[in-house]
Amino acid sequence: MYKACEVLCSESDIFAAMESAINDGVDILSASLGSQDAPYYENAMAKAAFAAAKRNIFVSCSAGNLGPHAYSVHNTAPWMTTVGAGSIDRTFPVTVQLGNNKTLIGSSLYGKKINTDSFPLVYLGDCIAANMIPQNVMGKILVCNGSKLQAINDEHLIQEAGGVGLLQLNHITEGEGLTAIAYTLPAATLGYREALELVSYIISTKNPLASFKFHNRTVIGKERAPITSSFSARGPNPIVPEILKPDLIAPGFNILAAWPPNISPTRSSFDPRRVKFNTDSGTSMSCPHVAGVAALLRAAHPNWSSAAVRSALMTTSTATDNQYRLIARYEDLEPATALSIGSGHVNPQLASDPGLIYDADISDYIRFLCSVNYTEKQMKFFVEASKPCSGPAGSPGDLNYPSFSVVFRPNSSVQELKRTLTNVGELLPEVYKVRIVHHKVKKANVTVKPQKLIFNKSFEKQSYKVRFQSNYVFNKSGTTVEQMAFGSISWESEGHVVRSPFSVLWLQS
Numbered sequence: 001m002y003k004a005c006e007v008l009c010s011e012s013d014i015f016a017a018m019e020s021a022i023n024d025g026v027d028i029l030s031a032s033l034g035s036q037d038a039p040y041y042e043n044a045m046a047k048a049a050f051a052a053a054k055r056n057i058f059v060s061c062s063a064g065n066l067g068p069h070a071y072s073v074h075n076t077a078p079w080m081t082t083v084g085a086g087s088i089d090r091t092f093p094v095t096v097q098l099g100n101n102k103t104l105i106g107s108s109l110y111g112k113k114i115n116t117d118s119f120p121l122v123y124l125g126d127c128i129a130a131n132m133i134p135q136n137v138m139g140k141i142l143v144c145n146g147s148k149l150q151a152i153n154d155e156h157l158i159q160e161a162g163g164v165g166l167l168q169l170n171h172i173t174e175g176e177g178l179t180a181i182a183y184t185l186p187a188a189t190l191g192y193r194e195a196l197e198l199v200s201y202i203i204s205t206k207n208p209l210a211s212f213k214f215h216n217r218t219v220i221g222k223e224r225a226p227i228t229s230s231f232s233a234r235g236p237n238p239i240v241p242e243i244l245k246p247d248l249i250a251p252g253f254n255i256l257a258a259w260p261p262n263i264s265p266t267r268s269s270f271d272p273r274r275v276k277f278n279t280d281s282g283t284s285m286s287c288p289h290v291a292g293v294a295a296l297l298r299a300a301h302p303n304w305s306s307a308a309v310r311s312a313l314m315t316t317s318t319a320t321d322n323q324y325r326l327i328a329r330y331e332d333l334e335p336a337t338a339l340s341i342g343s344g345h346v347n348p349q350l351a352s353d354p355g356l357i358y359d360a361d362i363s364d365y366i367r368f369l370c371s372v373n374y375t376e377k378q379m380k381f382f383v384e385a386s387k388p389c390s391g392p393a394g395s396p397g398d399l400n401y402p403s404f405s406v407v408f409r410p411n412s413s414v415q416e417l418k419r420t421l422t423n424v425g426e427l428l429p430e431v432y433k434v435r436i437v438h439h440k441v442k443k444a445n446v447t448v449k450p451q452k453l454i455f456n457k458s459f460e461k462q463s464y465k466v467r468f469q470s471n472y473v474f475n476k477s478g479t480t481v482e483q484m485a486f487g488s489i490s491w492e493s494e495g496h497v498v499r500s501p502f503s504v505l506w507l508q509s
Contacts, residue, residue, distance in 0.1 A: 009033055011044035018048035022055055027298050029059045030291035032284035034074035037238045040369070041378040046077040050382050053079040054362055058298065058306040060291040062283035063246040064233035068173055068331045070339070072233040076245045078399055079365050081294075081310045084233065085252025085286040086226030086345055087330070089322060091219045092180045092254070092279075094188040096167065098201055099209035106167070106188030107178035107254075109265075109279065110214060114186045118209040119164050123202045127154040138162035141186075141210050143198060145169050155185050156270045165212060169195035174230050177330035180254045180279045182265035186212050225322055226345045228329040228336045229253045232283060235339040236484075236505055237405065240372055242396035244405035244503055246342040247310065248317045249327075250293075252286030254279045293348045300352050301424075305359055307400075308424070312354040314402040315498045317344030319488070337486045338501040343403060355430070355496025356421040356455075358402040367391075368399045404489070404502035406444075406468045409509070413470045420463045423455035425496060430455050432491040432498070434464070443472040444485050444504045453491065472506050 004017035014033065021029055029052055033045060040046040049059040061075035063084040075082050096104040099118060120140045124131045127144035142163050144154045155166050166187035170177070176191035190198060202208045229252060237245045259278040264271035290313065297309050304312075319341070321327050326335040327345060369382060370389035379388050397406065397417050406415050423430065432453045436446055447467045455462065466489060483506040490499040 004033060009035070014044045015048050018052060022052055022057065026057060028291050028295050029057055030288045031059060031061045031075075032287045034062055034064045037074065037076075039239060039374075039378075040077050041374060041381045043077070045075055046080070047381050049075075049077060049080045050365070053306060053365065056306050058291075058294045058309050060287050060294060062287040065231045065282050067232045067234050067340075068230050068329065070234055071236060071238040073235050073237065073245045074233060076237045076239050076243065078243050078360075078368060078401055079306075081248075081290060081313065082246040082342070083252075083283060083287045083290045084246040084249040084341060085229040085231070085281070085283045086249040086327070086341070087177065087223075087229060087253040088251045088255075089221050089223045089225035090254065091178070091223050093215055093219055095213040095215070096188060096190070096198075097211045097213065098198070099205065099207070100201060102197070102201065104190060104194045104198060106190045106194075107180050108188040108214065109180050109182040110184075110186055114212055114214055115164070116211055116213060118211040121167075121202050121208040121210050123199060127157060129157055132157045132161040134161045139164055141165035141167060143167045143169065143202065145171065152181070152266045152268050155183055155187060155266075156268060159185055167198065167210070169198070173331055175329075175331035176333060177227070177230055177253060179281060182273075182275075182278065184266065184268075184271055184273075186214070188212065224325070224328070226251070226327055227321070227333075228327060228340045229281065230329065230331040231281070232286075232340065235405075236503070240396050241407050241505055241507070242405050243399070243401060244338060244342065244403040244501065246340075247314055247403070248290070248342045248344060248346050249340075250286040250289035250346045252283055252289070253281045255281065255285040257285065290346055293346055293351060296348060297351060304357075304424075305361060307360040308357045308422075311357040311359065311402045312351045313346055314343040315356070315358070315500060316347050316350035316354050317342070317499075318347050319344040319499075319501075337484075338403070338503045339484075343499070343501050353425070353496070354498060355423070355425040355493065356432070356491060356498045357424055358400050358419060358500075359422050360400045364399060367393050368396060371396045371398065403500050404466065406502065406504045408470045408472065408504065408506045410474045415468045417466050417468070418463055419466070419500075420461055421453065421491065421498070423458060423460045423462075425455070425493075426458075427493075427495050428456060428458070430493050430495065432493045432496075435490045435492055436487065437490070438485075438487040442485075443470065443506070445469040445471065446487065446489070446502070448489060466502075468502075468504060470504075470506070474506065474508065
């Protein structure tokens with residue numbers, strides 16, 4: 001473990017931490033760090049991870065927590081594995097019984113005995129200190145808007161004013177993701193839809209009441225999972241849109257984690273409690289999950305490159321949940337796209353035997369950097385050789401990456417991308433046939449040639465080409481993310497499915 005940050009993360013400290021890890025000979029780097037978007041030659045994480053990639057070190061990075069907004073994803077260089085956050089099927093339910101006999105289900109880690117009597121409800125909106133007038137709060141359950149951080153501040157103010165409970169309401173962008181908080185008073189987090197019901201009940205009722213029923217138990221296996229967390233950062237890639245990011249998602253919502261002994265479970269200075277474990281959420285939770293799976297793959301396949309490990313993780317990820325439906329997103333429970341989940345949710349069992357891999361090495365990444373027209377001075381941050389871009393560089397989308405991100409601009413209507421697959425399966429010969437899945441793709445036609453690949457020996461390489469033809473007529477209306485299409489290209493045999501997502505983006509400029 002290498003300490004790279006105090007309060008802020010300076011570029012020199014990030015370099016020093018990652019350089020120490022590289023010199024120590026690590027095989028895997030888990031970097032729960034992110035920085036403001038910048039060209040890769042100005043990005044400390046990208047430059048340090050490139051140095052790790054030169055040593056064939058697998059680098060797992062957090063996608064960031066600025067979702068669900070478009071272009072919010074961090075750590076987007078193709079030599080980094082960028083991990084978003086999804087939920088697991090573990091919940092901490094709390095029943096909220098309203099005076100009209102309506103039952104709402106929230107989430108909480110409050111574990112003390114409580115008074116199950118009904119108490120008056122008061123909705124204050126933003127529960128700031130100025131609104132905490134004791135005669136309005138005393139003996140009541142307060143209903144407040146705001147984030148997890150706001151909830152932690154609210155509960156202290158409520159207790160100071162004599163309140164007996166808190167119902168914290170998700171914002172529309174948070175949707176139905178119920179953050180489990182170790183509240184210091186009887187309290188629960190409610191999803192956006194039930195929050196609307198609660199507020200409607202309060203407004204329409206003369207004397208609104210509610211009571212809590214804490215089950216003091218963990219429920220496993222009943223909830224739909226995974227669901228993409230609303231905070232998990234989204235594509236398109238803000239630096240090079242021809243590289244699809246994030247790469248995949250992993251468990252990152254309400255994750256049980258070790259906790260510092262000098263910080264309370266709520267992080268509040270008013271909370272005297274100290275614990276060894278706590279639940280936490282963020283792509284800083286999901287990133288180490290993927291690093292752990294990568295370590296298992298490295299142990300099973302010590303001769304694989306870091307790109308091969310990433311390919312195995314991505315092409316075997318699942319796009320469906322435990323109810324066999326497409327993975328949804330918490331903000332609206334609609335199906336998530338590749339902008340949210342990349343290839344899908346990591347699947348360790350399948351990743352150990354991917355069948356085929358998309359491999360790449362440092363020379364491929366150098367050509368990629370040349371393709372985005374970096375100058376020789378800018379290239380010096382990555383390579384020492386003079387004139388590293390003297391040969392043909394092609395386009396950024398030519399990188400042998402396990403996913404596709406096609407960008408059409410007004411002067412282009414056809415793009416053809418080449419990919420090369422390496423056989424790592426043991427069943428020989430193995431015949432793969434292509435399957436193209438379109439998710440309501442009306443604005444583009446996708447064709448693959450050849451449509452069949454036959455592998456007769458281990459580590460045999462074969463290539464194919466994908467032709468994307470745009471049917472979209474450019475105009476000045478609509479947003480970028482609305483002008484997108486999604487799908488996947490799978491190579492399927494009797495023993496393997498090698499799936500690559502694609503996104504098609506139309507940009508005005």
